[in-house]
Amino acid sequence: MMDYSKFLSALSQNPLLNEWAAKLPEQIAQGLSETRYGDLPRWKQALTALPELTPSEICLDASRVGCNGDVTPSQREHLEEALKGLHPWRKGPFELFNVHIDTEWRSDWKWNRLKDSISPLKGRTVLDIGCGSGYHCWRMRGAGAELVVGIDPTPLFVTQYFALQKYLNDPSVAVLPMGIEHLPAKLQAFDTTFSMGILYHRRSPFDHLLALRDTLRSGGQLVLETLVIDGGLGDALVPEGRYSKMGNVWFIPSTATLESWLKKVGFKNPRLIDVSQTSMDEQRSTEWMQFHSLAEFLDPNDSSKTIEGYPAPKRATFIAETP
Numbered sequence: 001m002m003d004y005s006k007f008l009s010a011l012s013q014n015p016l017l018n019e020w021a022a023k024l025p026e027q028i029a030q031g032l033s034e035t036r037y038g039d040l041p042r043w044k045q046a047l048t049a050l051p052e053l054t055p056s057e058i059c060l061d062a063s064r065v066g067c068n069g070d071v072t073p074s075q076r077e078h079l080e081e082a083l084k085g086l087h088p089w090r091k092g093p094f095e096l097f098n099v100h101i102d103t104e105w106r107s108d109w110k111w112n113r114l115k116d117s118i119s120p121l122k123g124r125t126v127l128d129i130g131c132g133s134g135y136h137c138w139r140m141r142g143a144g145a146e147l148v149v150g151i152d153p154t155p156l157f158v159t160q161y162f163a164l165q166k167y168l169n170d171p172s173v174a175v176l177p178m179g180i181e182h183l184p185a186k187l188q189a190f191d192t193t194f195s196m197g198i199l200y201h202r203r204s205p206f207d208h209l210l211a212l213r214d215t216l217r218s219g220g221q222l223v224l225e226t227l228v229i230d231g232g233l234g235d236a237l238v239p240e241g242r243y244s245k246m247g248n249v250w251f252i253p254s255t256a257t258l259e260s261w262l263k264k265v266g267f268k269n270p271r272l273i274d275v276s277q278t279s280m281d282e283q284r285s286t287e288w289m290q291f292h293s294l295a296e297f298l299d300p301n302d303s304s305k306t307i308e309g310y311p312a313p314k315r316a317t318f319i320a321e322t323p
């Protein structure tokens, strides 16, 4: 049901990744251990409940990842019910046999902001760190990447990936159940590495940037997206407590500071390709994510501030290369 065998054989074809591929079954078993994650049996049940359907069409590079096929109304209902068993759906949206998974985030907006500025992904081996359900992984594959390795330690998101994989059925895309700290040191194997929405969750931003650098081959490209504040070189916000109700936010630099951090760890030619204020249209509660979202994380009287009084979330994307 959660079978990585086809992906592992694709991974082992890559001479820079085959040693890791041999160790992965053990890491995967640890990452999906039912003793560690009590809800996993329930999520696995939702996977088992997914109906057998064959898509007539798969469009990984449309603005929505998904497929339309012929389904009866009862099959559609059955599909929707099983997918809802995997609530909350955060990253998407997805369209599966006309079931529209209206996720908390419009991850397609993030993708649209960067897709034309990065090195073309055609033929590249790509790593997406903290990929959630794998929304951007599917888009990367749709943009021509040869192999897409997503990693995320949250087993619900890995289960959501398997629900999508059941119908998209592409052995060149996987979401592996692990955090960045479980990657082998100095892999130096990827042509492009994405770290989006991760840096501010790391206590040590420099260790994160160094770890990212070490995933890339020489001349590989980093795509880094993270929260930023307005300000100049040297400015960074370290929230005293929560930020936007998140308990695990550490460093939020200005773009000038982040550029200098990238240079300091040895990236060449860092370029800022986008800065966007996160809107309540981009991150919101939906039928598929019924918990609180951005509207409840901002000051009800002043949406330019978080509920804690910090500047409201603004995100920047940088690209940079390894020497």
Ligand SMILES: Nc1ncnc2c1ncn2[C@@H]1O[C@H](C[S@+](CC[C@H]([NH3+])C(=O)[O-])CC(=O)[O-])[C@@H](O)[C@H]1O
Pocket (backbone or CB within 6 Å): 091, 107, 110, 129, 130, 131, 132, 133, 151, 152, 153, 154, 157, 178, 179, 180, 181, 195, 196, 197, 198
């Ligand atoms: N140690 C870790 N290592 C890797 N991932 C982790 C770790 N700990 C948590 N995560 C995962 O990092 C993701 C952060 S969200 C970004 C999603 C996507 N990239 C996006 O840009 O939309 C944040 C945001 O909403 O921006 C979650 O899926 C966690 O499970």
